[in-house]
Amino acid sequence: MAKPKVAFFDFTCCEGCQLTVLSLGDKLLDLFESVEVVNFREASSYKGQDYDIAFVEGSIASSKDIERIKEIRKRAKVLVALGACAHTAGVNAIRNFHNQQEIRKMVYGDKAWVFDSILAQPIDAIVRVDYYIPECPIDKEEFLRFVSQLLNNMKPFLPDYPVCVECKMKGNVCNYHKPNPIICLGPVTRGGCGAICPSAGNACEGCRGLIPDANLEAMEWLLNEYGVSAEDKFRFYRMYNGLMGMKK
Amino acid sequence: MDQAESRRGGRLEKYLVAKTSFLKLVDEQIKEGKEVVAPVRQENQANFRRIKSTAEILWGGPQTVVSAKSFVFPPKEELLNYETNDEVRVQPRVEAKPLILLGVHSCDINGMALLDKVFTEKNLDENYVKKRENLTVIGVECLEPCSPESFCYRKDSVLPWDGFDLFLTDLGKNFFVEVGSAKGESFLSGLGKKATQADVDRVKKIRRERDAKFDEKQRKLKPKLSDLPVLLKENYNSPVWAERGARCFGCGSCNMVCPTCYCFDVRDCVELDLKHGIRARWWDGCMLTDFTRIATGEIFREDRGARLRHRTYRKDYYLFEKWGKSFCTGCGRCGKACLTKVVDPLDIANEIYERSRSR
Numbered sequence: 103m104a105k106p107k108v109a110f111f112d113f114t115c116c117e118g119c120q121l122t123v124l125s126l127g128d129k130l131l132d133l134f135e136s137v138e139v140v141n142f143r144e145a146s147s148y149k150g151q152d153y154d155i156a157f158v159e160g161s162i163a164s165s166k167d168i169e170r171i172k173e174i175r176k177r178a179k180v181l182v183a184l185g186a187c188a189h190t191a192g193v194n195a196i197r198n199f200h201n202q203q204e205i206r207k208m209v210y211g212d213k214a215w216v217f218d219s220i221l222a223q224p225i226d227a228i229v230r231v232d233y234y235i236p237e238c239p240i241d242k243e244e245f246l247r248f249v250s251q252l253l254n255n256m257k258p259f260l261p262d263y264p265v266c267v268e269c270k271m272k273g274n275v276c277n278y279h280k281p282n283p284i285i286c287l288g289p290v291t292r293g294g295c296g297a298i299c300p301s302a303g304n305a306c307e308g309c310r311g312l313i314p315d316a317n318l319e320a321m322e323w324l325l326n327e328y329g330v331s332a333e334d335k336f337r338f339y340r341m342y343n344g345l346m347g348m349k350k
Numbered sequence: 351m352d353q354a355e356s357r358r359g360g361r362l363e364k365y366l367v368a369k370t371s372f373l374k375l376v377d378e379q380i381k382e383g384k385e386v387v388a389p390v391r392q393e394n395q396a397n398f399r400r401i402k403s404t405a406e407i408l409w410g411g412p413q414t415v416v417s418a419k420s421f422v423f424p425p426k427e428e429l430l431n432y433e434t435n436d437e438v439r440v441q442p443r444v445e446a447k448p449l450i451l452l453g454v455h456s457c458d459i460n461g462m463a464l465l466d467k468v469f470t471e472k473n474l475d476e477n478y479v480k481k482r483e484n485l486t487v488i489g490v491e492c493l494e495p496c497s498p499e500s501f502c503y504r505k506d507s508v509l510p511w512d513g514f515d516l517f518l519t520d521l522g523k524n525f526f527v528e529v530g531s532a533k534g535e536s537f538l539s540g541l542g543k544k545a546t547q548a549d550v551d552r553v554k555k556i557r558r559e560r561d562a563k564f565d566e567k568q569r570k571l572k573p574k575l576s577d578l579p580v581l582l583k584e585n586y587n588s589p590v591w592a593e594r595g596a597r598c599f600g601c602g603s604c605n606m607v608c609p610t611c612y613c614f615d616v617r618d619c620v621e622l623d624l625k626h627g628i629r630a631r632w633w634d635g636c637m638l639t640d641f642t643r644i645a646t647g648e649i650f651r652e653d654r655g656a657r658l659r660h661r662t663y664r665k666d667y668y669l670f671e672k673w674g675k676s677f678c679t680g681c682g683r684c685g686k687a688c689l690t691k692v693v694d695p696l697d698i699a700n701e702i703y704e705r706s707r708s709r
Contacts, residue, residue: 132622250620259617263602263638270606270687271425271633273416275393278689289599289689315639317654320597320690 106253109141109153110184111174113160113167114194114222118239119185120144120159126242133246136253153177155252157235159184161194162223175229180252183225184245186238186342190311193238194222195344199336224345233258237295238309238342244294261294264313265306269297277305278328285330287338290316308342363529366549367542372518372525373404375541376452380404387421388452389414398451407453409490409520412497413681417609418458419465421451422481423633425606429477429616431628443628446480450537452488456510457502457681459489461609463513467673468612486533491519493560495567499682501696503564504571507679509557519553526553571696573703578666578676585702586659594692595655598637604661604684604693605635610669610677613641636661662698 110120124144126133133139140150156178162168175181186192197205198221206214225231235248251258261267265288269276277286277300287308288300299306312318325335339346380386380402388407389396396411398418433439462482469478489510492502502508510517515534519526526549527542529535573581605611615634620627634641637658642651651657669677678695685694 129622136622136624246622247619250622250624253622254620254624256618256620262640262643264599266599266601266603267606267633267635267638270416270603273392273397273414273420275395275397275415276603276687276689279395279686281394289601289603313639315600315652315654317597317599320599323597324689 105136105138106155107140107150107153108137108155108157109139109150109174109178110143110157111141111159111170112143113158113171113188113225114163115160115185115187115192117144117159122239122242123157123245126246129242129246133249137249151177155180155182157182157184158225159188161187161191162225162228163194163219163221165218165220168228171225171228180232181225181229182233182235182248183231184235185240186236186309186311188225188231189234189236190342191222191224191227191345192309192342196340197222199340199344234260234311236260236292236310241295261292262313262315263293264289264316265291265293265295265297265300265310268293268295269300272297272301274300278324283328285325285328285334285338287321287343289324290318290321308339312343312346363535364545364550365527365529365538365542366521366545367525367527367538369520369523369525371541372527375539376404376450379450384448384450386450386452401452404452409453410492410494410496413455413457413500413683413686415683416607417461417681417683418451418454418487419461419609419612421449422462422478422485423465423469423612423614425633426630427477428628428630431626434625434627442476444476444480446477446484448484448486450486450488452490454487454489454514455492455496455502455681456489457500457507457679458609459487459510459514459517460507460512460679461681462487463511464610464669464673464675464677464679465612466513486537487514487516487530488534488537489514489517491517491560493520493556495564497682497686499685499694500680501568501571501682502680503561503568504575504696505676505678505680506575507681508561508564519556521549521552521556569696570700572700575676578699579670581699581703581706582663582667585706588702588705590698590702590705591655591659592653593655594698595653595658597690598654598658598692599690600637600639600654600657601689602635602638602641603687603689605637606633607683607687609679609681609683610665611635615640636664658692658698661693662695665695666699 121144140153156174162171183189187194206219210217235245248258269288277284284305286300286305288306290312291306291308292310292313295310376386386401387398388401389411390399390406391408396408396414398414428443430440430442469475514530517528613634614631616631618627618629643649651660665678666676
């Protein structure tokens with residue numbers, strides 16, 4: 103069986119997800135054994151345009167991006183959204199909630215006219231996406247598991263349970279039960295990260311997107327119970343989920 | 351405790367052991383390299399951790415975040431590994447090593463006693479059994495309610511009715527030690543002296559006072575405990591389920607922290623070479639979407655209220671009837687973990703009881 107050809111592409115993002123793949127260590131060599139990587143900007147200057155699986159990170163944030171993602175979709179048999187920016191538009195979508203003229207000026211100054219920047223969108227706003235690997239940045243283990251399952255013709259496993267499940271498995275004291283409660287999006291955010299942020303004493307900010315049936319009414323009740331202002335609620339959701347990224 | 355005695359068809363041996371010598375015995379075991387796990391302070395709560403000295407133990411603190419079940423039924427457990435080269439090789443994996451679990455509260459001991467039924471009586475679960483056999487359970491009697499959420503007294507679970515090797519009651523300078531098994535007897539290595547009738551009477555008095563205190567301090571269960579299965583059965587269509595379901599996250603926290611929830615998901619993890627892999631099981635829970643979804647994608651219990659009903663039914667109806675014991679030991683963990691305050695089994699039973707009476 104010929105090795106499947108794999109390409110990585112980046113749109114508007116920090117390319118941290120590609121770097122995560124690059125930091126797999128020995129497992130990276132295993133990956134190169136099982137697939138042929140033809141396009142991987144963070145690792146090689148070679149740019150092949152013949153590929154089976156396209157991993158796409160980053161958000162759509164300019165009109166040029168739209169044409170480019172359509173072209174990738176045409177060539178790829180399987181298109182995978184890699185990381186929060188591709189999955190939910192991630193932090194890029196924060197801009198969507200500001201005055202576009204002002205935000206362009208803030209970022210590009212008097213050269214704003216040079217850039218055709220548009221509202222930030224997830225990849226699937228433009229093209230069909232076959233699979234999602236969420237998180238900011240992606241989780242190494244999840245990426246490896248995904249590739250193995252895909253190559254093995256298994257349905258890739260993506261949990262629909264929230265962060266609370268793994269947080270409890272780890273035996274953490276709930277963020278809401280600490281002497282100084284930490285407002286946490288764990289109950290509505292897709293698990294699979296091993297509750298990495300709550301385990302380190304931080305809030306879950308929702309970088310894996312919302313679970314498919316997130317109970318936002320319950321979340322609203324909870325945030326009110328803890329006296330979170332409307333403005334803070336918006337800010338909190340908009341960190342990663344301004345577009346309410348829910349993917350079945 | 352009388353139940354534990356009758357279950358074993360005889361009286362349990364009882365000893366009076368100086369606390370200092372008992373703790374010294376444990377500390378010596380730790381020094382010899384034995385693994386001892388006990389509740390310790392974790393932030394403003396408690397959790398089971400491996401201890402280096404008995405000085406770390408949190409006696410009588412709040413219930414641990416996660417129950418003691420994780421030592422017989424861990425959150426993730428490898429079941430087998432496999433290799434698919436020219437021929438397929440499958441290697442079952444049963445991991446178990448001796449472990450002393452010290453300072454376990456009655457709710458968790460009874461939780462394990464219930465799991466013992468589930469994992470041994472009909473379907474023998476090798477992984478569970480091996481871990482259980484390697485476990486020495488040393489319980490400790492709660493003389494004060496551990497938290498505002500607990501209601502063990504209402505669930506006949508303030509004392510263990512099975513499942514311990516030793517059970518300690520604090521008598522100031524001494525522990526009153528009840529032996530639940532030969533393993534417990536040998537652990538004690540001849541420490542202390544046989545309890546006298548006066549000692550036994552003293553403990554009985556302490557327990558009467560404790561019962562009165564728990565009866566006063568713990569939240570009341572309005573229906574009779576033995577009536578719960580019928581009460582729930584008759585209230586399948588109660589509006590309580592939908593009302594509470596509306597505010598339920600379906601987050602599964604109640605399942606994860608429960609000492610008797612035993613559902614799990616089995617998944618295969620294949621290596622990149624596509625030749626090696628493992629099969630493992632993870633805790634799963636009836637409140638989660640993943641749990642109710644079947645292979646073709648249908649979700650059997652889409653509605654969170656229906657899931658909440660199912661969970662409550664499991665604890666106080668289906669399994670209660672099947673095994674003759676409520677599968678809720680009143681530890682109060684789920685009520686504490688539930689951020690929107692919908693899951694507490696005592697609250698639910700009381701609400702249904704009140705509303706069915708006022709109809």
